[in-house]
Amino acid sequence: xxxxxxxxxxxxxxxxxxxxxxxxxxxxxxxxxxxxxxxxxxxxxxxxxxxxxxxxxxxxxxxxxxxxxxxx
Numbered sequence: 153x154x155x156x157x158x159x160x161x162x163x164x165x166x167x168x169x170x171x172x173x174x175x176x177x178x179x180x181x182x183x184x185x186x187x188x189x190x191x192x193x194x195x196x197x198x199x200x201x202x203x204x205x206x207x208x209x210x211x212x213x214x215x216x217x218x219x220x221x222x223x224x
Contacts, residue, residue, distance in 0.1 A: 181213065
């Protein structure tokens with residue numbers, strides 16, 4: 153079975169709609185974490201430590217988001 157290339161996937165209307173949905177769901181969160189918050193790599197090693205570090209990053213993201221919502 154042949155896998156489809158990205159161009160083939162987004163050539164249909166349904167494919168374009170699915171691909172466009174990525175912009176308004178998860179990907180902006182990672183962009184904000186990387187660009188605005190400057191988090192590009194984990195400082196610790198080990199799955200438990202990385203999970204803890206990621207929890208702190210997500211906590212910071214949510215606090216930042218709440219702060220901006222309260223100011224609006």
